Amino acid sequence: MSNRHATIELSTGLFVLLGFAALLFMVTQITARGLVLHENTYRLVARFDNVGSLKIGAPVSMGGVSVGRVEAIDYDSKAYKAVARLAIQARFDRIPNDSDVAIFTAGLLGGQYVGITPGGAETFFKDGDQVDLTQSAVVLENLISKFLFDKAGQEAKKPEGAAK
Amino acid sequence: MSVAGELLLSGRELLQKWGRFTLFTARLLAVSPRALGRFRLVVAQVYNAGALSLVIIMLSGLFVGMVLGLQGYDLLRRFGSTEALGTAAALGLLRELGPVVTALLFAGRAGTALASEIGLMSATDQLSAMEMMAVDPVRRVCAPRFIGGVIAMPLLAAIFSTIGIFGAQLVGVTLMGVDSGQFWSQMRGSVELADVVEGIIKSIAFGFACSAIAVYEGYHAVPTAEGVGRATTRTVVTSSVAVLALDYTLTAMLL
Numbered sequence: 339m340s341n342r343h344a345t346i347e348l349s350t351g352l353f354v355l356l357g358f359a360a361l362l363f364m365v366t367q368i369t370a371r372g373l374v375l376h377e378n379t380y381r382l383v384a385r386f387d388n389v390g391s392l393k394i395g396a397p398v399s400m401g402g403v404s405v406g407r408v409e410a411i412d413y414d415s416k417a418y419k420a421v422a423r424l425a426i427q428a429r430f431d432r433i434p435n436d437s438d439v440a441i442f443t444a445g446l447l448g449g450q451y452v453g454i455t456p457g458g459a460e461t462f463f464k465d466g467d468q469v470d471l472t473q474s475a476v477v478l479e480n481l482i483s484k485f486l487f488d489k490a491g492q493e494a495k496k497p498e499g500a501a502k
Numbered sequence: 503m504s505v506a507g508e509l510l511l512s513g514r515e516l517l518q519k520w521g522r523f524t525l526f527t528a529r530l531l532a533v534s535p536r537a538l539g540r541f542r543l544v545v546a547q548v549y550n551a552g553a554l555s556l557v558i559i560m561l562s563g564l565f566v567g568m569v570l571g572l573q574g575y576d577l578l579r580r581f582g583s584t585e586a587l588g589t590a591a592a593l594g595l596l597r598e599l600g601p602v603v604t605a606l607l608f609a610g611r612a613g614t615a616l617a618s619e620i621g622l623m624s625a626t627d628q629l630s631a632m633e634m635m636a637v638d639p640v641r642r643v644c645a646p647r648f649i650g651g652v653i654a655m656p657l658l659a660a661i662f663s664t665i666g667i668f669g670a671q672l673v674g675v676t677l678m679g680v681d682s683g684q685f686w687s688q689m690r691g692s693v694e695l696a697d698v699v700e701g702i703i704k705s706i707a708f709g710f711a712c713s714a715i716a717v718y719e720g721y722h723a724v725p726t727a728e729g730v731g732r733a734t735t736r737t738v739v740t741s742s743v744a745v746l747a748l749d750y751t752l753t754a755m756l757l
Binding site: 346349350352353354358361363364367369432449 | 596664
């Protein structure tokens with residue numbers, strides 16, 4: 339009787355263990371959070387005219403290497419700018435403070451990410467610093483309409499030139 | 503006139519049944535904290551509902567994941583973005599298929615067992631005997647089974663989803679040749695914690711619904727062989743419909 343009870347308890351324990359292992363796996367391995375529970379980071383604030391479809395949690399990369407994440411995105415209704423707060427891992431503490439921060443798109447269906455191009459300054463970003471040089475996301479519609487209007491402008495000019 | 507009368511009558515019956523179910527669930531919830539005190543009983547029910555369902559859940563999870571891998575691969579190939587397979591499979595499993603399919607299997611595997619067990623107990627007068635001994639059968643029999651189901655269901659769904667993702671990886675990466683690095687990194691890049699939480703919330707809600715329905719049907723079964731059989735059937739039908747309806751509602755709320 340007690341033997342059978344032990345078996346039940348053992349397999350229940352095994353089941354619960356498996357269940358929690360699966361939960362842990364889902365939270366840590368499948369999402370972007372990774373195993374790191376408390377990452378040592380510092381924060382930069384970057385203001386953009388347009389962040390496009392940048393999402394919280396999007397990677398911040400330098401030279402293609404992920405050095406941090408987008409922590410928060412907000413809109414500053416006084417300056418009419420989108421504000422992105424970037425959490426950079428503490429070990430990347432030598433980013434020149436005249437570096438250029440831009441929003442890029444990874445692939446055709448990929449999400450957007452923040453890219454940092456290092457500048458040449460001798461002083462480095464500190465926690466809470468504001469990034470001065472930013473470049474907004476390229477909005478595909480704007481690009482296309484620009485291209486089309488350019489094209490239309492050229493077409494309009496052409497017959498005029500041909501007539502002369 | 504008579505048709506209208508019958509409709510009215512069946513509508514009234516339906517309402518009455520709803521009310522009875524709600525009252526029973528409230529009673530179940532009221533005695534649950536005290537039933538939790540009898541830990542051994544709950545553990546035995548977690549074993550019945552969870553550990554015994556493990557094999558069918560794991561096997562189904564593997565196959566659902568594999569099918570998802572295959573279908574997803576074929577679909578994404580048409581758009582030339584097979585590397586998004588990891589994302590597609592993970593989101594599909596975490597948010598929908600994991601909780602829903604697990605709940606349907608749970609209703610079939612554990613829900614029927616609960617309903618027929620309690621129904622048979624009442625058919626053989628075991629529940630009345632308990633009442634004679636001043637033992638509340640809802641507290642002694644129903645509540646531990648209900649709690650066991652509510653505990654087991656999210657864990658089962660988590661196991662299902664995890665195994666499913668490995669199934670998708672097996673087909674997508676090993677068989678179809680999607681790059682393993684892209685499979686995992688795209689998945690990690692686009693699946694958010696909120697997606698996992700959505701799945702967990704859903705599985706808890708489904709566990710709650712399935713267990714409550716099974717216990718209710720068993721407890722209110724007509725105490726004959728036929729009645730217990732009917733109660734078991736009703737458990738599966740009602741649970742399945744409830745899970746799917748609840749799924750839409752929860753998705754609309756959480757999305």
